[in-house]
Amino acid sequence: MSNNISTGITNTSAPLLKVTNLQVKLPVAAGTLNAVRGIDFEVQRGEMLCIVGESGCGKSMTSMALMGLLPQRANITASQLNFDGAELLSLTERQRSGLRGSRMAMIFQEPMTALNPAYTLGNQLCEVLRRHRKVSRQQAKERAIYLLGKVGISAAEERLDQYPHQLSGGLRQRIMIAMALMCEPDLIIADEPTTALDVTIQAQILRLLRDLQREFGTAIIFITHDLGVVARIADRVAVMYAGEIVETADTTTLFNAPQHPYTQGLINCIPTPGKTPPGSRLQAIPGVVPSLIGEVKGCAFRNRCSRAEERCTTAPALIQATQAHAVRCHFATSPVPSTAIPCEVLHESHQR
Amino acid sequence: MPDSTTPLATRTSPRLRSPFASLSARLPRHRTLLLGITITGLLVLIALLAPWLAPHDPYAQSTANRMIPPVWHAAGSWEHMLGTDRLGRDYLSRLLYGARISLFIGLLAAFISGLIGTTLGVLAGYFGGRVDAVVSYILTTRLALPVVLVALALASLTGGSLIMVTLLLGLLLWDRFTVVARSATVQLRDAEYVQAAQALGASLPYILLREILPNIAPALIVVATLEVANAILLEATLSFLGMGIQPPLPSWGLMIAEGKAYMFFQPWVIAIPGAALFMLVLAINLLGDGLRDISAPGGRDE
Amino acid sequence: MWAFILKRLLVALGVALTISVLSFSLLQISGDLAIAIGGPEATAEQVEQIRQEFGLDRPLIQQFGAWLWNAAQFDFGRSYYYQSSVMELVAERLPVTLTLGFLSLAIAICVSIPLGVAAALKRGSWIDRVAMAIAVTGQAMPNFWFGLTLIIVFAVNLQWFPAAGSESWKGYVLPAIALGYYATPAMMRLTRSGMLEVLQSDYIRTARAKGLSTTSVVFKHALRNAVIPVVALAAVELGFMLGGSVVIETVFSLRGLGHLAWSAISRNDYPVVQAVVLIIALFYIVLTLLADILNAALDPRLRTR
Numbered sequence: 001m002s003n004n005i006s007t008g009i010t011n012t013s014a015p016l017l018k019v020t021n022l023q024v025k026l027p028v029a030a031g032t033l034n035a036v037r038g039i040d041f042e043v044q045r046g047e048m049l050c051i052v053g054e055s056g057c058g059k060s061m062t063s064m065a066l067m068g069l070l071p072q073r074a075n076i077t078a079s080q081l082n083f084d085g086a087e088l089l090s091l092t093e094r095q096r097s098g099l100r101g102s103r104m105a106m107i108f109q110e111p112m113t114a115l116n117p118a119y120t121l122g123n124q125l126c127e128v129l130r131r132h133r134k135v136s137r138q139q140a141k142e143r144a145i146y147l148l149g150k151v152g153i154s155a156a157e158e159r160l161d162q163y164p165h166q167l168s169g170g171l172r173q174r175i176m177i178a179m180a181l182m183c184e185p186d187l188i189i190a191d192e193p194t195t196a197l198d199v200t201i202q203a204q205i206l207r208l209l210r211d212l213q214r215e216f217g218t219a220i221i222f223i224t225h226d227l228g229v230v231a232r233i234a235d236r237v238a239v240m241y242a243g244e245i246v247e248t249a250d251t252t253t254l255f256n257a258p259q260h261p262y263t264q265g266l267i268n269c270i271p272t273p274g275k276t277p278p279g280s281r282l283q284a285i286p287g288v289v290p291s292l293i294g295e296v297k298g299c300a301f302r303n304r305c306s307r308a309e310e311r312c313t314t315a316p317a318l319i320q321a322t323q324a325h326a327v328r329c330h331f332a333t334s335p336v337p338s339t340a341i342p343c344e345v346l347h348e349s350h351q352r
Numbered sequence: 353m354p355d356s357t358t359p360l361a362t363r364t365s366p367r368l369r370s371p372f373a374s375l376s377a378r379l380p381r382h383r384t385l386l387l388g389i390t391i392t393g394l395l396v397l398i399a400l401l402a403p404w405l406a407p408h409d410p411y412a413q414s415t416a417n418r419m420i421p422p423v424w425h426a427a428g429s430w431e432h433m434l435g436t437d438r439l440g441r442d443y444l445s446r447l448l449y450g451a452r453i454s455l456f457i458g459l460l461a462a463f464i465s466g467l468i469g470t471t472l473g474v475l476a477g478y479f480g481g482r483v484d485a486v487v488s489y490i491l492t493t494r495l496a497l498p499v500v501l502v503a504l505a506l507a508s509l510t511g512g513s514l515i516m517v518t519l520l521l522g523l524l525l526w527d528r529f530t531v532v533a534r535s536a537t538v539q540l541r542d543a544e545y546v547q548a549a550q551a552l553g554a555s556l557p558y559i560l561l562r563e564i565l566p567n568i569a570p571a572l573i574v575v576a577t578l579e580v581a582n583a584i585l586l587e588a589t590l591s592f593l594g595m596g597i598q599p600p601l602p603s604w605g606l607m608i609a610e611g612k613a614y615m616f617f618q619p620w621v622i623a624i625p626g627a628a629l630f631m632l633v634l635a636i637n638l639l640g641d642g643l644r645d646i647s648a649p650g651g652r653d654e
Numbered sequence: 655m656w657a658f659i660l661k662r663l664l665v666a667l668g669v670a671l672t673i674s675v676l677s678f679s680l681l682q683i684s685g686d687l688a689i690a691i692g693g694p695e696a697t698a699e700q701v702e703q704i705r706q707e708f709g710l711d712r713p714l715i716q717q718f719g720a721w722l723w724n725a726a727q728f729d730f731g732r733s734y735y736y737q738s739s740v741m742e743l744v745a746e747r748l749p750v751t752l753t754l755g756f757l758s759l760a761i762a763i764c765v766s767i768p769l770g771v772a773a774a775l776k777r778g779s780w781i782d783r784v785a786m787a788i789a790v791t792g793q794a795m796p797n798f799w800f801g802l803t804l805i806i807v808f809a810v811n812l813q814w815f816p817a818a819g820s821e822s823w824k825g826y827v828l829p830a831i832a833l834g835y836y837a838t839p840a841m842m843r844l845t846r847s848g849m850l851e852v853l854q855s856d857y858i859r860t861a862r863a864k865g866l867s868t869t870s871v872v873f874k875h876a877l878r879n880a881v882i883p884v885v886a887l888a889a890v891e892l893g894f895m896l897g898g899s900v901v902i903e904t905v906f907s908l909r910g911l912g913h914l915a916w917s918a919i920s921r922n923d924y925p926v927v928q929a930v931v932l933i934i935a936l937f938y939i940v941l942t943l944l945a946d947i948l949n950a951a952l953d954p955r956l957r958t959r
Contacts, residue, residue: 067863069859069862069863097862097865097866097867098865099865100862100863100864100865101863101864101865101866102865105863105864106860106863108856108859108860108863110856113855113856113857114856114857114859114860115857115860116857116860116861116875116878116879117857117879117953117954117955118875118878118879118882118952118953118954119874119875119878127864127866127870128864128865128866131864131865131866131867131870132865163954163955165954165955176860179864489665489668489669489672492665492669493669493672493673493676495938495942496669496670496673496893496935496938496939496942497673497676497931497935498896498897498898498900498931498934498935498938499897500897500898500900500901501897501900501912501915501927501930501931501934502680502931504900504915504916504919505680505915505919505924505927505931506680508919508920508922509683509684581793581794585794585796588796588798589796589797589798589901592796592798592799592901593798593900593901593904593916594920595919595920605796605798608796608798608799608802612802615802615805615806616806616810619806622799622802622803623803626796626799626802626803629796629799630791630794630795630796630799633793633794633796634790634791634794637790637793637794638790641790
């Protein structure tokens with residue numbers, strides 16, 4: 001079993017992950033679900049990229065496609081899905097599973113159900129290391145204890161003999177993080193890792209991820225629906241809407257000069273202490289996301305966009321606003337005041 | 353909003369269909385269910401029309417015509433299509449009349465056990481607490497009893513008349529009704545319309561019979577179907593072991609028992625009633641499984 | 655967990671006591687015991703003497719107490735027909751029935767679990783269809799008829815196995831297949847549906863995200879969880895099979911408990927009948943208790959509570 005597949009020349013300046021025109025199609029009862037409709041992005045080594053969007057925008061599909069965890073009926077295509085020199089889509093299933101857990105790891109949304117109830121934590125932690133590296137049982141155990149310490153779990157040695165149900169959700173998510181780090185992967189994909197947790201635990205886990213990322217130099221793709229989280233941890237942000245990336249920029253640019261009306265809408269909807277009058281209701285973008293079953297014509301956001309006009313019925317191209325800032329909108333070159341999108345009263349807020 | 357009328361997508365999401373529409377849409381596609389309905393229907397029809405369909409008197413003995421093989425044997429004849437038994441009685445006629453016995457016992461026993469089991473289950477589910485504990489105790493005790501053995505012993509003591517065997521089976525086979533009725537009632541107990549009825553001061557019988565029972569009926573019908581099949585099998589077993597239906601009645605189990613001594617040389621004497629029994633029970637089971645599939649939302653996967 | 659076991663144990667004891675009452679009633683309704691013991695030639699005085707000797711003139715509750723006291727010491731009285739101790743008869747036949755039961759269970763497990771796993775993994779494939787066909791026909795096949803068919807094919811025509819008797823292991827093969835086939839459908843369906851459910855679970859996705867081999871994902875992570883309820887069901891099915899042994903033992907003339915009970919019923923030898931009913935019920939009670947404990951032992955969520 002090859003643990004490290006040949007990655008060609010490891011060029012440290014080349015991006016760790018380069019995705020070009022990734023598409024994911026799923027056959028469903030009513031037709032074909034175009035879950036991801038041709039997205040491009042890069043992840044640099046040691047970088048924290050946030051992919052943000054509403055549920056159903058294709059962000060989880062993207063992460064599952066990168067990991068190779070989608071069901072076989074899913075149709076995944078890409079011009080480029082390059083992970084450190086290796087074309088993921090041309091690898092055999094065996095080679096893909098050699099990468100999973102070893103060089104790219106994943107943390108899931110639901111820590112309560114993501115661990116196998118039948119095995120001890122030690123078993124599940126050591127298993128991944130022993131699958132990918134030639135280490136003894138004892139070495140694996142030492143590594144597990146070391147990492148449990150790193151993720152802030154006390155009495156690590158006793159914890160190894162415990163079962164998942166004996167731990168709280170926050171602790172379980174720490175275990176999942178330790179598990180992802182077992183093989184020192186180059187890339188971790190974290191799919192809404194804090195969504196299911198209490199707010200205080202959320203903050204702890206976010207800080208932990210940020211610290212570990214700096215310490216180990218791991219690149220992280222952090223998937224979330226919560227712009228508040230993005231602001232706290234991201235180096236760069238990609239905003240997804242209806243299966244497309246509509247805007248990418250570094251975090252500061254995105255929050256200070258958002259160009260896509262959808263991004264502007266999202267940012268306007270974040271209540272800010274000091275700015276949002278106390279007692280005012282949370283705001284949201286009006287309208288609903290279009291169905292992705294069948295083909296979407298033109299700009300997918302135009303039915304919710306106050307600036308929409310005739311040309312929006314044709315699909316907008318990706319426009320490079322600056323070198324590091326790309327926007328998929330016909331209006332992108334002309335700067336837009338950030339308050340242009342009125343937000344309507346929201347009855348059910350998107351805070352979870 | 354400008355331009356909101358232009359269709360965004362070439363296809364909108366499909367309209368949700370009513371549960372009834374989806375049920376009737378699923379029915380023709382459920383091939384095993386259709387098969388079950390067809391065969392069961394056919395056999396019920398045969399049982400009802402047995403006096404007109406049977407070519408001979410099922411009880412008429414004829415020493416001259418003993419053990420005639422079926423028509424596909426060299427020695428067979430169209431006079432006795434399925435041959436005759438050791439007393440010269442026409443096998444086809446006995447088989448047709450046997451369908452009546454099987455179905456009569458199956459349906460009546462399932463009805464009796466349905467009454468007992470549903471009553472216990474609904475009470476346990478509705479009241480919970482002590483009532484539930486008592487019912488579950490009775491249920492545990494009943495499950496611990498070896499059904500075949502107890503049925504054999506009691507049938508032997510009571511003489512094995514048709515009614516007695518039916519009653520016995522009814523008294524023994526109520527366990528699944530109780531389990532299903534109980535869990536279905538527990539789910540309904542806190543439903544809003546039940547609580548509304550309670551708040552309006554509806555009487556207990558009204559709540560149990562008008563609010564609960566109709567809503568657990570689909571699940572009970574599925575159990576009843578499977579229990580009919582179960583009772584038919586058990587009756588055949590009792591009769592085969594000589595403690596159930598007594599001669600000269602043409603029970604299929606009894607026909608197999610009577611043919612046992614001849615089976616080495618004339619295997620058809622047990623093959624024919626056995627195949628009939630298998631077919632009837634299979635068809636009813638397919639019917640029951642199919643009903644469960646289409647009545648469960650989304651279709652159960654079992 | 656110990657509290658749970660203790661509670662289950664108490665229920666089991668209660669059920670055992672109830673069954674013994676039922677067993678005792680079976681003996682009572684079978685007729686006048688004094689006449690039965692005395693036999694057809696006994697005079698009225700002899701019957702009266704027997705009645706006093708056996709305490710049959712005492713109140714029923716006293717008789718039950720005495721009976722229970724004896725039953726607790728495995729003394730079920732004497733057989734009318736054999737004129738020997740019921741317990742001796744039972745002890746002589748029990749090994750045959752237990753061998754048959756465990757063999758049948760082994761066959762049922764070896765068929766149902768691999769088939770259920772394969773059906774779940776290859777859902778909708780030919781193997782899934784075969785598994786479902788086996789399940790559906792298994793539930794509809796009268797087991798005495800299946801047994802007779804096995805005899806005709808394998809004992810008479812092919813002559814691979816004897817048609818009757820328990821002199822060698824060969825005599826157990828056909829009856830164990832006939833009885834095991836009866837328990838297979840339920841266990842197969844449970845394995846299949848359990849696997850289907852577990853394979854959809856988050857922890858299986860985690861296992862795959864760890865890059866584990868398919869073997870490890872299916873057998874270590876999925877099967878372990880899917881098989882827990884099947885183990886419990888297996889214990890219960892063994893109880894049912896011991897009860898169902900009466901049919902198969904009669905068909906194959908295996909001289910086990912079931913065969914003993916059947917011949918005792920036809921001879922109105924009710925001390926034997928009630929003993930067998932009680933013993934098989936006790937086996938069932940112990941087996942279900944064992945199933946619950948096994949379930950708790952296999953599932954860490956129950957074990958460490």
